[in-house]
Amino acid sequence: MVNPSVQSTPDLVARADGAATRVAILDATLRRLTEDGYARLNLRDIAQQAGVNHALINYHFGSKQQLVLAVLDAANQRLIDRQERMYAQPVPASEKWRQACTYYEDDLRSGFVRLTMEMMAASFTDATLRREFVPRMLAWHRLIDQEVAQTIARHRLDLPVSARAIGAFISCFWVGMEAQMTVGIDETEGHYLEALQAMHAMLLALEAGTTRRRRPAPAQPTPASKPRRPR
16 A cells, blocks of 8 residues: 555655745845846846756746746735734834834845835836736835824824825835935935934824924014103
């Protein structure tokens, strides 16, 4: 009688080798993207760095666009899950903002921010890539919109603007900051850290109930009337 486990061993080894090959290709692609950029991305260079045959890239991913999307997806969903877990914690919004800033520093070091900006830039002229990239970016926008709405409800704020508008302010600021940092605009010119710290300070003030209101300008004294001369 043939042992089923022995019979299936070659298939298991093949699947394991295939998974290892995919990981090697994805890792090499991320390194090449963050170092060379999307425009200079060359599949043969990726294959050489991954230590695989060039044909295996087409076999596993099909095209350059699908390859870079797979690289993005490998990190994107994991980081969205990370943010969702953080937002679900029963901690003040100021602490969540502080943690989000720490995560951003991690994402800069890992190359995820550079990867996202490279794919955004490539999407301007690559319609196929743009159709796939935009929904992935909008997933971050929806996550921020949801957290803003919950924060407003938690503090029972009566604001003249919608939660969606505030979410757009935050999302657009964050993407703009990432783009400007990617092209080399540092803190002395961009004031990103100052802006992030300012938002943290505003959230702390909101939570403490000490938000300052603009005081009305003091009334100007009216000039004293001159006494009339007796006639």
